[in-house]
Every structure is written in C-alpha cells, then in structure tokens.
Amino acid sequence: MQQVATEPGGEEPSLAERAYRVVRDRLVMLEIRPGAPINEEQLGQSLGVGRTPVREALKRLQYERLVTTYPRRGTFATDVNITxxxxxxxxxxxxxxxxxxxxxxxxxxxxxxxxxxxxxxxxxxxxxxxxxxxxxxxxxxxxxxxxxxxxxxxxxxxxxxxxxxxxxxxxxxxxxxxxxxxxxxxxxxxxxxxxxxxxxxxxxxxxxxxxxxxxxxxxxx
CATH class of the missing domain: 1.20.120.530 (GntR ligand-binding domain-like)
Incomplete structure (x- = not known):
C-alpha cells in the first residue's frame, strides 16, 4: 500500500482520509481504469481499512467527479471524456x-x-x-x-x-x-x-x- 503523508501538524490522517488519498491517486493515475467497477470490500482489504472509511472516501470522490454511483448497479470510476x-x-x-x-x-x-x-x-x-x-x-x-x-x-x-x-x-x-x-x-x-x-x-x-x-x-x- 502506498505511503500517505501526515497532516501539517504531524498527526496521522484518519482512516477515511487515508483511504481517500490513496484511492484518489489510483483513479487519477488510471490505476483504476475509467469505467471500472469499484468493490468496496475488495478496496478496503487492499487498503487495510474497513468499509466505512472506504464509503466516506467514495462520497468525496463522487463530489470530485472521479467516481459515479448508479442505483442498483454500484460505484464506478468515471469515464475520461476529452470534451x-x-x-x-x-x-x-x-x-x-x-x-x-x-x-x-x-x-x-x-x-x-x-x-x-x-x-x-x-x-x-x-x-x-x-x-x-x-x-x-x-x-x-x-x-x-x-x-x-x-x-x-x-x-x-x-x-x-x-x-x-x-x-x-x-x-x-x-x-x-x-x-x-x-x-x-x-x-x-x-x-x-x-x-x-x-x-x-x-x-x-x-x-x-x-x-x-x-x-x-x-x-x-
């Protein structure tokens, strides 16, 4: 798992913040490919955190247009649209x-x-x-x-x-x-x-x- 920087005051980031930063950069660098489904349980296991921090992270990432959630279908990495x-x-x-x-x-x-x-x-x-x-x-x-x-x-x-x-x-x-x-x-x-x-x-x-x-x-x- 990639290293996550500490907060300005030297404090360790929360589990949700840690999950957010790592998943964000995986999405940005296309390590999670555009359109790929995101499984909360598998993602939590790869990060070493529970599903609650992952859900909190995904909510933030949805606001930032990096993931999108469809009712009854699940959460996916957003497509990259050149337009x-x-x-x-x-x-x-x-x-x-x-x-x-x-x-x-x-x-x-x-x-x-x-x-x-x-x-x-x-x-x-x-x-x-x-x-x-x-x-x-x-x-x-x-x-x-x-x-x-x-x-x-x-x-x-x-x-x-x-x-x-x-x-x-x-x-x-x-x-x-x-x-x-x-x-x-x-x-x-x-x-x-x-x-x-x-x-x-x-x-x-x-x-x-x-x-x-x-x-x-x-x-x-």
Missing part, C-alpha cells in the same frame, strides 16, 4: 496564475524549502531516468505544493480537483505525447519565480504551462 478538456482548461487558465502569484507572495520558509527540493528533482526529469508514471507523480507533487503554498484552502481544493481531472486526460494520451519530460521540466522556472517572490512572473509562467498542456493534448488526439 471536458476545454472546460477544465478554462478554469485552470484563470486560477493557476492566481495560485502561482499568491504562492510567490505567501509561501513560508517551509513552503520554499519543499518547492526547492522539488526543483532539484525536476533537474533529472529530462535525463531519461524517470518513466511516465514517475514523471506524472512528480508533476502532481509540484502542483499540489504550489497550491498548498497559497495558504487559501478554497483555492487549493478547487485547483487540486481540476488538476486531478486534467492529469487523468494526460494519462489517457501519454503514449502519444512526444515531450512529456519537457512539459514537467517547465515547472522549474515557475518554482524559481515563486521561491524568489516574483508574483508577476510566476503568474505568467503558470498560465503558459496550462495553455501548453491543452495544446499538447489536442495535438496528440
């Missing part, structure tokens, strides 16, 4: 620059240290040492670290949900994308701008990244 890309990008083009700028203004010393560590990891993204899954997981880490550095939980939650949906689309077409490492490496200058406190540059780079992502996916379709 959603334009809607997701419309939201991200407005909110990603805002998040990057606010992170540049508000990031604490701890935030900047975490981002700097991720910047070092990005240095090896184009070396060919990381496979597609590792690159996408690194991409998710960078985005979530930036959102957390905004210290706006409403903005963070909204962007995490939309980035998760965008990542599912990315995973679906990853075999057709030519320069995945280059896309991930784009985060390097963005992180540097945030750590340096340059809000305007961070906002510009964040928007360019989202626009480039949509263009790359459309070119691969």
């Amino acid at each position: 959603d890309l334009a809607h997701i990008s419309e939201v991200r083009q407005e909110l990603e620059p805002l998040a990057a700028a606010q992170a540049a203004r508000r990031a604490t010393a701890t935030d900047r240290a975490a981002l700097t560590a991720l910047r070092r990891e990005l240095g090896g993204a184009d070396s060919g040492r990381q496979d597609a899954t590792e690159l996408m997981q690194l991409d998710l880490q960078v985005h979530r670290a930036i959102y957390a550095a905004t210290h706006n939980p409403y903005l963070e939650d909204t962007l995490v949900r939309h980035d998760n949906l965008a990542t599912r689309i990315w995973c679906l077409f990853v075999d057709r994308l030519s320069d995945m490492a280059g896309h991930v490496e784009e985060h390097g200058p963005l992180i540097e701008a945030i750590v340096a406190g340059d809000a305007d540059k961070a906002a510009y780079l964040a928007r360019s990244h989202v626009v480039g992502f949509e263009q790359a996916v459309r070119a691969a379709i």
Whole structure:
C-alpha cells in the first residue's frame, strides 16, 4: 500500500482520509481504469481499512467527479471524456496564475524549502531516468505544493480537483505525447519565480504551462 503523508501538524490522517488519498491517486493515475467497477470490500482489504472509511472516501470522490454511483448497479470510476478538456482548461487558465502569484507572495520558509527540493528533482526529469508514471507523480507533487503554498484552502481544493481531472486526460494520451519530460521540466522556472517572490512572473509562467498542456493534448488526439 502506498505511503500517505501526515497532516501539517504531524498527526496521522484518519482512516477515511487515508483511504481517500490513496484511492484518489489510483483513479487519477488510471490505476483504476475509467469505467471500472469499484468493490468496496475488495478496496478496503487492499487498503487495510474497513468499509466505512472506504464509503466516506467514495462520497468525496463522487463530489470530485472521479467516481459515479448508479442505483442498483454500484460505484464506478468515471469515464475520461476529452470534451471536458476545454472546460477544465478554462478554469485552470484563470486560477493557476492566481495560485502561482499568491504562492510567490505567501509561501513560508517551509513552503520554499519543499518547492526547492522539488526543483532539484525536476533537474533529472529530462535525463531519461524517470518513466511516465514517475514523471506524472512528480508533476502532481509540484502542483499540489504550489497550491498548498497559497495558504487559501478554497483555492487549493478547487485547483487540486481540476488538476486531478486534467492529469487523468494526460494519462489517457501519454503514449502519444512526444515531450512529456519537457512539459514537467517547465515547472522549474515557475518554482524559481515563486521561491524568489516574483508574483508577476510566476503568474505568467503558470498560465503558459496550462495553455501548453491543452495544446499538447489536442495535438496528440
């Protein structure tokens, strides 16, 4: 079972929170395939938790459009629909620059240290040492670290949900994308701008990244 981070205060997350995070990332990375049925009992066994935490997690994931429940049929991973890309990008083009700028203004010393560590990891993204899954997981880490550095939980939650949906689309077409490492490496200058406190540059780079992502996916379709 994958490792789950502790809460900011060093506390262990609840069983429901733990189940939510692990299942969420399995859905995002398409380890649970789109349209696949989700068996609560089997999922609980794989996570080492009971059915109640799994049910609580699935309720949250339904709200986040990662699972859907049909009466008398059960719960399924949602399909990945390429027509959603334009809607997701419309939201991200407005909110990603805002998040990057606010992170540049508000990031604490701890935030900047975490981002700097991720910047070092990005240095090896184009070396060919990381496979597609590792690159996408690194991409998710960078985005979530930036959102957390905004210290706006409403903005963070909204962007995490939309980035998760965008990542599912990315995973679906990853075999057709030519320069995945280059896309991930784009985060390097963005992180540097945030750590340096340059809000305007961070906002510009964040928007360019989202626009480039949509263009790359459309070119691969």
